[in-house]
Amino acid sequence: MTLALETQGLVKTFGGLTATRDLSLKVERDARHALIGPNGAGKTTVINLLTGVLRPNAGRILLEGSDITALPAYRRALMGLSRTFQINQLFADLTPLETIALAVSEQRGEGMHWWSSLGRDATAADEIGLLLQRFHLTEVMNARTATLPYGKQRLLEIALAIAAKPRVLLLDEPAAGVPEAERQDILAAVASLPRDVSVLLIEHDMDLVFSFADRISVLVNGALFVEGSPSEVARDPRVKAVYLGEAADA
Amino acid sequence: MPWYEMPWRERTGIVGSLYDLSRWRWGEMLFWTLALMAILLFPHRYLILTEIAWLALFVLSLDLILGYAGIVSLGHAAFFGVGAYTAGLLALHHIIDEPVLALLVAGLAAMVLGFVTSFLVMRGADLTRLMVTLGIALLLRELANRFSDITGGFDGLQGIVMQPVLGLFEFDLFGKTSFIYCLVVLFLMFLLARRIVHSPFGLSLRAIRNNPLRAAAIGIPVNRRLTAIYTIAAFYAGLAGALSTQSTALASLDVFSFERSADLLLVLVIGGTGYLYGGLIGAVVFKLLQDVLATWTPQYWQFWIGLILVVLVLIGRERLHRWTRWGPERIKTILDARKSAAVAGEKTP
Amino acid sequence: MTTFLTILFDGVAYGMLLFVLACGLAVTLGLMNFVNLAHGAFAMAGGYVCAMLVNRYGLPFFAGLPMAFVVSAAIGFVLERLLYRHLYHRNHLDQVLFTVGLVFMSVAAVDYVMGSSQVFINLPQVLQGQIDLFGVGIGRYRLMIIVICGILTVLLQLTLARTRFGSQLRAAVDDPRAAVGLGINVPWVFALTFAFGSGLAGLGGALGAEILGLDPHFPLKFMIYFLIVVTVGGSSSITGPFLASLLLGIGDVAGKYYVPKLGAFVIYTMMIVILILRPNGLFGKTAVR
Structure with a gap:
């Protein structure tokens, strides 16, 4: 099988602190891969390294076989690597309609078009409409994003990542902080992601991880600890020890 | 099934909503009708009307970078000044006598400066940006002062005689031609700005102002977009400077002054940022205010301008x-x- | 050679003066991340207070200097409590607008009260003329500036590094919430710091009247210099702004002597180049937000 995303010997240090040590991770094409680990294991650092927010001290990152280690964040996005953020990173003054229209037009390579108005193109308008509908955002599409309820913002966060038509999608704790009532919408949205998109899910919520993933990697202290199918990981005594240890600390 | 028959389209009204974003509203038409009517209504106030027109164009320029892209500049007068001096020198030495052509050349000169300096401005964060923009304007002022044999130093360029616009419309004593000329340029440039801000490019600028991190994450080359709008805005500011020279037949060192850049910020925030009309309304309010204050207390009107700024921010x-x-x-x-x-x-x- | 030494000496005096003028801003802008373009107004206030006391009421110059400090610090304290503290958490645009407004007001108000012409402070005989040191002509006034500013710099460094107030300030700047948790009265610390910085600026304004010139446009004329000191110096310590001040002082004096045609051009170019190469300042390590 071919690889969608691969890291080779990735290292990231902050001053004297090593956040990622010699991480070699393989995400297969069309995979539903989850990256889990106790608090402070360095999961978000990994996502930031993959997407180009941070630069690694050593190691390489390959997206579908091509080296993207030195590329800026926006180039990686254009090559099909998309992400959501653990804490919503949205455009507060834009409406969901504008937000999605923006992502669609960028994806279509129209970002520098300054003479045409938005969405005059029928296929683009279709895409925008379908995305808003799929993520239950149609009825709030003309409200300022900042005024939306948290659950809707969370949906927009995912819709925005999907609008970029990714080949590999990184989900950083998509259900974090979502109130119980709106949780189902998020879970449904995650479950109905297109099959041809490879997904790397970073999550704390074990129910979500085990219902979603077909492969799980456990990160401890910035290094790969255990990797395997959900049942293997669930049975692994070392994983239990790590999580129990964390529970005992807390 | 053809796209327009797809059922969800009717339900969501996507096309309509997208269209609404850039639709002309009645308020806008009213605004421009009033602007046009000013030609007939205030025949004795052409001087101040002309000043309002080029100031409005200048603020429009700042709104493009500040209101849309979120770049705070303390030295926007740099581009105004370059436009003003270019237009002045072209006319004074009869290099280009026709005002419209000279106007375009002046705008382009400012635009080149904008493009070159944009790389310096993009380099740092907010604070560094403030310093670099301020520094560039001060530097140009210093240059203009040092090369006083070309720029006329503190006395400024004198003896400029303007030729008729397009070879047809003579500049008259009352300033009617000046005003109409400035108003037409303002309107055309406004149309262009309106087009730009409602385009995908314009939307990406607003996204960058809101959240550059996320903008990059959906594939927007942030610095390239900022460079583009900074360059465009420099063109606008250059045009405004050129219009001021052409309508007053004068250009002096204070085109580069810090006070001009600071006043510009005030004008924009009076009207409000990020919807284009803020700059235009701000220009009208500011000039009228300045007019009143200057008659009332000619030497100390800046005190009241300062007070307005302070109160504006505190409220x-x-x-x-x-x-x-x-x-x-x-x-x-x-x-x-x-x-x-x-x-x-x-x-x- | 002797001219070179004289320039160096004058440059050092000028630089140290700039440091005293700007170090208050180094704290508000550099550490608290508040863009205070009106910093020069406090310096101007000090200068005018000293000039008035000395010229009009015959107070000795050395008594006028502390008064300049006290009055500017008092103004700073009142303004901080009334106005500035509401703006710490606003964005930079608001801070710029607000402080530019204050500058405009102070310029017009001083012009109204004191007139627009340049003011000189009557100096005692002791401070006039030059003394000869190994064949190098040394201005007495500049020597005094170096002595006073040198003492102040050392005291400042000690205050920040050794005293309880210094550590409270550092804690308050690093993490205001944690500082509150530690029982530090953060608003009070900020107010005192602001007042102290304004006072130093006032003292600098009084000291600098002779060298920099004092007129109502002082805050605008020297704004860029203060900002250069802080942004080029960086915000990680007080040493950065100090070195930046010296560099700026020597650079400006030397530039005006050797290439008078270029004037301030040298300084502005230097600043832009440094900021391009080191966006966080020449001596700065911490990132400026």
Whole structure:
């Protein structure tokens, strides 16, 4: 099988602190891969390294076989690597309609078009409409994003990542902080992601991880600890020890 | 099934909503009708009207980078000054006598400077940006001062005689031609700006202002976009500077002054950022205010300008604009209520 | 050679003066991340207070200097409590607008009260003329500036590094919430710091009247210099702004002597180049937000 995303010997240090040590991770094409680990294991650092927010001290990152280690964040996005953020990173003054229209037009390579108005193109308008509908955002599409309820913002966060038509999608704790009532919408949205998109899910919520993933990697202290199918990981005594240890600390 | 028959389209009204974003509103038409009527209504105030017109163009330029892209500049006068001196020198030495052509060349000169300096401005964060923009304007002022044999130093360029616009319209004593000329340029440039801000490019700028991190994450090359709008804005500022020279037949060192850049910020925040008309309304209010204050207290009017700035910030710009919008919105709600009442009335037999 | 030494000496005096003028801003802008373009107004206030006391009421110059400090610090304290503290959490645009407004007001107000012409402070005989040191002509006034500013710099460094107030300030700047948790009265610390910085600026304004010139446009004329000191110096310590001040002082004096045609051009170019190469300042390590 071919690889969608691969890291080779990735290292990231902050001053004297090593956040990622010699991480070699393989995400297969069309995979539903989850990256889990106790608090402070360095999961978000990994996502930031993959997407180009941070630069690694050593190691390489390959997206579908091509080296993207030195590329800026926006180039990686254009090559099909998309992400959501653990804490919503949205455009507060834009409406969901504008937000999605923006992502669609960028994806279509129209970002520098300054003479045409938005969405005059029928296929683009279709895409925008379908995305808003799929993520239950149609009825709030003309409200300022900042005024939306948290659950809707969370949906927009995912819709925005999907609008970029990714080949590999990184989900950083998509259900974090979502109130119980709106949780189902998020879970449904995650479950109905297109099959041809490879997904790397970073999550704390074990129910979500085990219902979603077909492969799980456990990160401890910035290094790969255990990797395997959900049942293997669930049975692994070392994983239990790590999580129990964390529970005992807390 | 063809796209326009797809069922969800009717339900969501996507196309309509997208179209609404850039639709001309009645308020806008009213604004420009009033601007046009000013030619007939105030025949004795052409001087101040002309100043308002080129100031409005200058503010429009700042709104493009500050209101849309979020770049705070303390030295926008740099581009104004380059435009002003270019237009002045072209006319003084009879290099290009036709004003419109000279105007374009002046704008392009400022644009080149904008493009080159944009890389310096993009380099740092907010604070560094403030310093670099301020530094560039001061540097140009210093240069203009040092090369006083070319720029006329503190006395400025003198003896400029303007030729007729397009070879047809003579500049008259009352300033009617000047005003119409400036107003036409302002309107055309406004149309262009309106086009730009409602385009995908314009939307990406607003996204960058809101959240550059996320903008990059969806594939927007942030610095490239900022460079583009900074360059465009420099062109606008250059045009404004050139118009000021052409309409007054004068250009002096104070085109580069810090006070000009600072006043510009004030003008923009008076009207509000990020919807284009803020700059235009701000220009009208500021000039009228300045006119009143200067007659009332000619030497110390800057005190009151300063006080306005302080009060504006303390009250909060957003709150202030909510208050000013309260009136029109109240009327609209009442009208809407009447309309729906009327519709309901028709339905009940 | 002797001219070179004289320039160096004058440059050092000028630089140290700039440091005293700007170090208050180094704290508000550099550490608290508040863009205070009106910093020069406090310096101007000190200068005018000293000039008035000395010229009009015959107070000795050395008594006028502390008064300049006290009055500017008092103004700073009142303004901080009344106005500035509401703006710490606003964005930079609001801070710029607000402080530019204050500058405009102070310029017009001083012009109204004191007139627009340049003011000189009557100096005692002791401070006039030059003394000869190994064949190098040394201005007495500049020597005094170096002595006073040198003492102040050392005291400042000690205050920040050794005293309880210094550590409270550092804690308050690093993490205001944690500092509150530690029982530090953060608003009070900020107010005192602001007042102290304004006082130093006032003292600098009084000291600098002779060298920099004092007129109502002082805050605008020297704004860029203060900002250069802080942004080029960086915000990680007080040493950065100090070195930046010296560099700026020597650079400006030497530039005006050797290439008078270029004037301030040298300084502005230097600043832009440094900021391009080191966006966080020449001596700065911490990132400026």
